[in-house]
Amino acid sequence: MVACPIERIVPAVRTWSRLGGIERGRRLLQIADAIRKNATKLTEMECKETRVPISQVRDFHIAASADCFEYFGMLAPTALTGTHMNLPHTGDAHSFGYCAREPFGICGGIFSWNYPLLMASWKAAAALACGNAIVLKPSPATPASALCYLEDFINSEELLPPGIFSVLHGGPEVANLICDNPHVSMVSFTGSIEVGQKVLSRCGIKKTVMELGGKSPLIIYKDACLKNAARAAMWANYSNNGQVCSNGTRVMVEKEALGEFLEHLIPMVEGLKVSDDHFDEETQISGLINSNHFENVLQIYQSGLKHDCEILAGGRAREVTNLFHPTVVRVENDDNPLITKELFAPVLSLQTFSSEEEVISRVNSTEYGLAAGVFTKDIQKAHRTASDLDAGTVFINNYNICPLEMPFGAFKKSGFGKECSTFALREYTRVKSVFVEGGDVAAM
Numbered sequence: 001m002v003a004c005p006i007e008r009i010v011p012a013v014r015t016w017s018r019l020g021g022i023e024r025g026r027r028l029l030q031i032a033d034a035i036r037k038n039a040t041k042l043t044e045m046e047c048k049e050t051r052v053p054i055s056q057v058r059d060f061h062i063a064a065s066a067d068c069f070e071y072f073g074m075l076a077p078t079a080l081t082g083t084h085m086n087l088p089h090t091g092d093a094h095s096f097g098y099c100a101r102e103p104f105g106i107c108g109g110i111f112s113w114n115y116p117l118l119m120a121s122w123k124a125a126a127a128l129a130c131g132n133a134i135v136l137k138p139s140p141a142t143p144a145s146a147l148c149y150l151e152d153f154i155n156s157e158e159l160l161p162p163g164i165f166s167v168l169h170g171g172p173e174v175a176n177l178i179c180d181n182p183h184v185s186m187v188s189f190t191g192s193i194e195v196g197q198k199v200l201s202r203c204g205i206k207k208t209v210m211e212l213g214g215k216s217p218l219i220i221y222k223d224a225c226l227k228n229a230a231r232a233a234m235w236a237n238y239s240n241n242g243q244v245c246s247n248g249t250r251v252m253v254e255k256e257a258l259g260e261f262l263e264h265l266i267p268m269v270e271g272l273k274v275s276d277d278h279f280d281e282e283t284q285i286s287g288l289i290n291s292n293h294f295e296n297v298l299q300i301y302q303s304g305l306k307h308d309c310e311i312l313a314g315g316r317a318r319e320v321t322n323l324f325h326p327t328v329v330r331v332e333n334d335d336n337p338l339i340t341k342e343l344f345a346p347v348l349s350l351q352t353f354s355s356e357e358e359v360i361s362r363v364n365s366t367e368y369g370l371a372a373g374v375f376t377k378d379i380q381k382a383h384r385t386a387s388d389l390d391a392g393t394v395f396i397n398n399y400n401i402c403p404l405e406m407p408f409g410a411f412k413k414s415g416f417g418k419e420c421s422t423f424a425l426r427e428y429t430r431v432k433s434v435f436v437e438g439g440d441v442a443a444m
Contacts, residue, residue: 006181009106009133009163016164017103017131021077027159028073028128034153035066045145046117051322052240053283060240062146064402065121071404072125072424079129079425093439101429103131104185104207108178110199111190113139113289114243114344117146123188124165126424132186133164135178139191140171141289172198179203186428190245192342193413209417209427211245211410213342214370217363218248218399219385221356222257224375225397230264232373232399233348238272238326239400241286242346246371246408248399250339252359255352262312269313269326269348276321285346287322294322297345304331304338304349312350334362342368356385364390369411373399 016024035042043058050057072079080101087095109123120136127134138144144167151167154160168174178184179202188209189199196212218236220229236248253261278286288294298317305311314327326346331338338349353359363372372391376382386394392410395401402408407423409415417427 005163005166006106006135006178006183009135009166010183012161012163013103013105013133016128016133016161017105019131021079021129021131024129024131025073025076028069028076028125030157030159031125031150031154032066032069032073034157034159035062035069035150038149038153039063039066042117042146042149045149046142047278049142049145050113050116051278051287051289052114052243053286054279055281055283056240061115061118064404065117068118068121068404068420069125072129075422075425076129080131080429082431087435090439093437095436095438097433097435100432100434101130101425102432104428104430106133106135106181106184107428108181108184108187109134109136109189110175110178110187111136111138112192112245113141114240114245116142116144117150119190120144120147120167122419122424123190126419127188127428128160128165130425130428132428133166135166135168135184137168137170137174137178140169141293143169175199176202179206188417188419188427196415207427207430209409209419210415211408211417211419212370212413212415214245214247214368214410214414215250215340215342215366216246216248216368216371216373216391217250217252217359217389218373219353219359219363219375220251220253220257220261221374221376221378221381222254223377224257225377226257226261227264228397229375230261230268232375232395232397233265234268234272236373236399237348238269238285238346241288242324242326243289243344244400245342245344246393246400246402248371248373248395249343249347250349250351250363252351252353252363254359255354258352266313266328269328272326274323274325276318276323285323285326287318288324288345289322291319291322293344294319294324297324297343297347300337300341300343301327301345301347304329304336307336307338308332309336309338314346334365340366356381360385360388364388367413370414371395371410 111119186207310330312328314325371393407418409418
């Protein structure tokens with residue numbers, strides 16, 4: 001564990017926050033350029049730690065991290081834009097008020113192991129654009145070599161004042177240190193519901209953003225383009241070795257369309273290249289993050305199979321390398337662990353439904369509310385379903401696309417607050433109301 005430098009950051013925060021937005025944005029753009037110039041090295045580091053296929057690490061983990069710093073670098077000049085309003089006048093007196101957006105000062109970012117550099121970038125870029133310092137704590141499962149390399153580069157090139165971008169390593173004790181420190185005014189957390197509740201309890205009345213777990217539904221109506229729906233189901237279950245919080249692992253198909261949907265889906269699943277070699281450019285599925293996670297996945301999976309299930313594809317696991325083959329399981333009951341628990345693995349749980357009302361009722365009855373997907377050619381049904389779904393992020397006729405211009409966040413136990421887009425700027429700023437009297441104070 002590294003000793004916390006938070007107290008030493010405090011003087012630098014004032015310097016950084018008082019720097020003009022254009023200059024802050026320029027520094028973030030330089031960080032984006034640095035990520036792109038060092039993409040090969042960063043990709044190798046992150047691929048080694050996460051065990052995600054190298055093509056996915058390069059094309060999404062690293063590329064999207066650079067895009068994130070670029071996006072918030074361009075927003076930085078207007079990140080603290082406030083509002084002005086005239087207040088009731090008395091005679092010739094002109095009173096007014098304004099709302100000023102201010103940085104919190106020091107923000108904490110605690111995040112999981114599935115996208116180390118990208119999760120750090122989501123939090124850091126938005127926080128820095130608003131004039132905050134950011135103290136990041138990656139998961140112990142991924143020491144985040146790529147993130148540390150970036151930190152060293154930022155310091156060596158003096159892109160930011162010392163300590164404004166800091167990385168601390170360790171377990172729960174470091175997370176507690178960040179949450180408890182009185183100089184840390186805001187904490188953004190990405191991880192499981194269980195750990196998120198502990199972080200939230202520790203933070204007390206501090207501003208928090210929580211992006212937690214999910215068991216998201218992908219609803220496919222019979223009038224949908226089923227080939228596109230099958231492709232979306234692939235992205236919703238098998239990218240990043242199935243280790244994505246928003247994955248649509250509960251695929252619900254209208255009964256009349258099930259046969260044709262499977263004709264598209266099963267060959268796609270069976271055609272994935274599965275390999276222990278995550279550095280192979282052709283690999284699409286490789287091993288899970290570590291043996292502890294593999295054993296947890298296997299336990300939930302085997303528990304689910306004891307109920308009324310049918311394996312339609314995959315189902316094989318290789319304990320030596322933590323490799324779980326891409327799997328499709330037909331599940332009948334909504335109380336099956338394969339439906340109620342987040343596996344964080346390449347396992348697609350398939351169910352059927354008979355009506356719009358039925359499927360909405362079933363998917364909304366869970367404690368999760370992170371994401372959902374809808375496939376249909378009926379635009380009215382698509383918007384109606386999206387409106388009725390109790391989820392913070394809904395995809396229509398696609399899945400797991402995450403443009404920076406759109407906010408990403410959850411409902412219910414899956415969390416609150418938003419990452420990405422201009423909405424993220426609201427999370428990393430506080431609003432101060434200022435009233436200006438233009439005349440005399442009235443007598444009592």
